[in-house]
Amino acid sequence: MRISICFGSACHIRGAYGVLNAFKTLLEKNDIKGTVDIEGGFCQGRCTEGVVIKINDEIVTNVAKEKVEEIFKQKVMVLTSCK
Template structure:
């Protein structure tokens, strides 16, 4: 199972973390991959100046936003399914 963890700590929250989290949840549903992809919000990934921070499995990605979240999902999740 793939796991997407979106930081919702203070700095990432201010940069739109909840909108990014919503996008990932929507994409999981739209692509019918609920059984193989888990999406969660979590706190600090220790890269507060680089938010929104997203961890996909063991890879940490920075500067994720509403404009690039779908591209990230396609590159890191859909290509594996």
């Protein structure tokens, strides 16, 4: 699984680093760090909807660090538990 977090100008201003850190914390806490690659990327072309992340091929918009735990449960834990 790959999680890509946009660090373009708009997403950076809206808290991309907080989103990254929240994901990293949850990966370590749930001991699935090795099964998920997390990376920074640049503009996803949805600057008015930032922070934008991409989980595999699915784009998720308007992500704030406060929303990361719910997204993690719905998207990451479900997909990693299937393997």
